[in-house]
Amino acid sequence: MKIGILLKQVPDTETKIQLTADKTSVDTSAVKWIVNPYDENAIEAAIQLKEKKGGEVIVFSMGPARCVDAMRTALAMGADRAVRVDTADGEWDSYTTAVALAEALKAEGVELVFAGKQAIDDDASQMVQLVAERMGAASLGIIETFELSEDGKSATVTRPVSGGTKEIIQVTLPAVFGCDKGLNTPRYASLPGIMKAKAKPVVEKKGAELLGGETIKIKKMGYSLPPERQPGRKLTGSPQELVDGLVKFLKEDVKII
Structure with a gap:
């Protein structure tokens, strides 16, 4: 089984955000970057599943070359290899990002995907649903437990509803799962893991080539600081x-x- 992880590199919460002179984007020159915290739970979920059932764990991320640092963290934790979708060409919003990631996932034959329930930089909480739709897969936005069936064709999960109520759902694969903090406790990368990660392959794909003519749905006109x-x-x-x-x-x- 091929298990996918959607990973995003985000600014550290301690970083003071500055805007470019024309206020059309964030000035990233002095930003400290980290792995999106919820994605750490997705990484742990994928690695735990591999340890129980076997298979291959592949990390997928979109962004410039600096994203490889975050991907190496996942590789050091136990993922097997990585695919970076480069964003140098093309226009990107949540929709086109999901299109490119879904195409990359399908090209690798991934049927089970873990992602953080949201990214802490924009809090859009759209990627799980959008990627699943493009893959023709089921999606479950926030899960607190996960159990794969013996035949590997379905999974049983629990997720919060409201007022402390839990919902138990059985879903047939392929599926994309959004991971919350309560799902697990992410492990620390060991020193041997860090050393091995340096040799694990990171393949680059051109994002614009994965869009198939799709275009952005939202255009950001500018930014303002509080x-x-x-x-x-x-x-x-x-x-x-x-x-x-x-x-x-x-x-x-x-x-x-």
Whole structure:
């Protein structure tokens, strides 16, 4: 069985985001990049399944050459090889990204795919469903448990519904699963794993060649940063002066009374 992982490299949450001068994109020159945290659970799910049932784990990611660093992390954790879909050519949104990834997955004959439930940079939560649709596969957006059948043709999963209720679903493969934090605890890459990852193959595919004429559905017109927070105000004086000052502030500045 070939098990696929969808991996995205995202900015570290501690990174201070800056925009380009024309405010049409994010300035990535000083960004520290990490593996999308939810994708770490997808990596772990794929590796655990391989350890139980056998098979081959293939990592798929879209982006420039720097994405290979994130892919090497997955390879060090135990994935077997990787496919990077290059984004140098073509226009990209969630739709065209899903088209290219789905074509790459189909070309490798992957029928079981794990992905993070969402990416922490844009929180779009679209990739699981879009990729599954393009593959003609089932999709389950958030799973908390996973069990593959003995014949490898279906899987049983649980996912949250609401109010603490859990839904148990049996799905026939092919399928794409979105992984949440509660699914597992991602392992750390061992030193031998890190060394072996350097020799594992990473194949590059041209993203534009996988689109088959498909075009973007959404065009981002620009970006804006949130306004800077105003400094706090400290009141001093007697208790009565503090009360009077607070009332004045709420009435004249904040205008809530």
